[in-house]
Amino acid sequence: MNSHHIIRHTPPDSLWAASASPAPETAPLQGQQSASVVIIGGGYTGLSTALHLAEKGVNVIVLEAQEIGFGGSGRNVGLVNAGLWVSPDEVEATLGSTCGQRLNTQLAAAPDLVFSLIERFGIECEAVRNGTLHLSHSGLGDRALITRAQQLQQRGAPVELKDPATTARLTGTSAYRSSLFDPRAGTIQPLSYARGLAQAAQSLGARIYTGSAVTALSNTASGDWNVDTANGTVMANQVVIATNAYSEHLHKTLQQSFIPLYYFQYATHPLEPEQLKTILPEKHGCWDTRQVMSSIRLDRSGRLIIGSIGKVENTGNNFLQRWASHQLSKLFPDLFSRSEMSNSNDVWSHGWSGRIAFSNDHLPHLHSLAPGLTACIGYSGRGIGPGTMVGRSLADHLTGMPLDEMFIPVTQLKPITARRTREQYFARGADLYHLYQRII
Numbered sequence: 001m002n003s004h005h006i007i008r009h010t011p012p013d014s015l016w017a018a019s020a021s022p023a024p025e026t027a028p029l030q031g032q033q034s035a036s037v038v039i040i041g042g043g044y045t046g047l048s049t050a051l052h053l054a055e056k057g058v059n060v061i062v063l064e065a066q067e068i069g070f071g072g073s074g075r076n077v078g079l080v081n082a083g084l085w086v087s088p089d090e091v092e093a094t095l096g097s098t099c100g101q102r103l104n105t106q107l108a109a110a111p112d113l114v115f116s117l118i119e120r121f122g123i124e125c126e127a128v129r130n131g132t133l134h135l136s137h138s139g140l141g142d143r144a145l146i147t148r149a150q151q152l153q154q155r156g157a158p159v160e161l162k163d164p165a166t167t168a169r170l171t172g173t174s175a176y177r178s179s180l181f182d183p184r185a186g187t188i189q190p191l192s193y194a195r196g197l198a199q200a201a202q203s204l205g206a207r208i209y210t211g212s213a214v215t216a217l218s219n220t221a222s223g224d225w226n227v228d229t230a231n232g233t234v235m236a237n238q239v240v241i242a243t244n245a246y247s248e249h250l251h252k253t254l255q256q257s258f259i260p261l262y263y264f265q266y267a268t269h270p271l272e273p274e275q276l277k278t279i280l281p282e283k284h285g286c287w288d289t290r291q292v293m294s295s296i297r298l299d300r301s302g303r304l305i306i307g308s309i310g311k312v313e314n315t316g317n318n319f320l321q322r323w324a325s326h327q328l329s330k331l332f333p334d335l336f337s338r339s340e341m342s343n344s345n346d347v348w349s350h351g352w353s354g355r356i357a358f359s360n361d362h363l364p365h366l367h368s369l370a371p372g373l374t375a376c377i378g379y380s381g382r383g384i385g386p387g388t389m390v391g392r393s394l395a396d397h398l399t400g401m402p403l404d405e406m407f408i409p410v411t412q413l414k415p416i417t418a419r420r421t422r423e424q425y426f427a428r429g430a431d432l433y434h435l436y437q438r439i440i
């Protein structure tokens, strides 16, 4: 087997890890330190909070268990979308019109914040702001996109429905019936963006420690917090938990407040210039209307990345890789023939997965766990814009803005009922779906 036949599964071997900008210099926490704010988790939420706090001159420390972007922030698809996965009407129906409108309005501007930070701090992360396409796979999908377009346009969003011919030209496949184009959105190299946020936060004075899993949190008599890691402790006035789907062993109910579901991606070797003329010629990031959603996008070196719900297992069976091969031959039959794809090891260079935190209502949840202890969790697969926005808003809160003025309402922390059963149901359902799709 050649080295490029080997499909690796851990994030250090993901495409993003292989192609990311260098990580900023960090080390594990040692000894006693103090700060005004300690942030637990080095993903977009934690790093954006740190960056915006440091910008306000606040003494802030980030503690990351592994390395910057180890969680969803280093593994995702890189679609920087406005709003949430849930439609704006649904957001307002769930939260009520005042809170719902506030959340919709703020998150409509989330890509502006992400791309402006990238520009302001010179973050090298393959940023492309050409818009994204939400692709319809069926009549039901067409209707869902029409409804979504109406809801967004009523709120002033510059989205546009694309007809079948335009959708085929923009994707290079006739497999989709229509699409919803959102020019506000774009794509990034997700791990490079996380590393760039970390570097920017450091440049403003934030201290970031990696390899520093928080093992215990305790309140002191003065009301401050002691945040313990294996080799050090930080004393702080305020603590933010920003561990999303990677929350483990720190706060049981927080961990029980979402359903963890995996999303996998396979990346091809760089495509030929001829192939790149047809496939996603304008470099749009795409996802579709299927219930078991899938995504396609290109990276800067012209690799095609295809993803869907599931976990890449190191089993040798690789049925998700075979699903990805099958998908490629269905989407682009002229470029990837079925017979070629039946022995498709040569096509793929990287395969990896990451954990998504699905909340009950698919909205992110803000929790006030104790005086001086705040958490935001449950991004439900839409966290690049929202996580970055939450960070900025948390920094405002930690420097005086009342918590109930944040654009995400504070909710009471509740464990999800029958969490394990539902997790198994969704995960096995997605596996069966991918097996079935290989047959049809």
Ligand SMILES: Cc1cc2nc3c(=O)[nH]c(=O)nc-3n(C[C@H](O)[C@H](O)[C@H](O)COP(=O)(O)OP(=O)(O)OC[C@H]3O[C@@H](n4cnc5c(N)ncnc54)[C@H](O)[C@@H]3O)c2cc1C
Residues within 6 Å of the ligand: 040, 041, 042, 043, 044, 045, 046, 047, 063, 064, 065, 066, 067, 068, 069, 070, 071, 072, 073, 074, 075, 076, 077, 078, 079, 080, 081, 212, 213, 214, 215, 242, 243, 244, 245, 246, 247, 248, 250, 262, 263, 264, 353, 354, 355, 356, 379, 380, 381, 382, 383, 384, 385, 386, 387
């Ligand atoms: C495969 C995949 C695809 C996705 N695609 C998209 C997309 O295209 N667009 C989009 O907007 N969103 C997408 N998302 C969602 C998005 O990636 C997440 O919502 C976002 O990264 C969450 O950021 P975060 O900072 O809250 O958490 P994370 O990035 O998960 O960071 C949490 C961090 O906390 C650390 N941690 C955990 N416990 C401790 C502890 N005890 N002590 C210290 N540190 C700890 C973890 O190591 C981790 O690094 C996707 C997610 C996945 C997994």
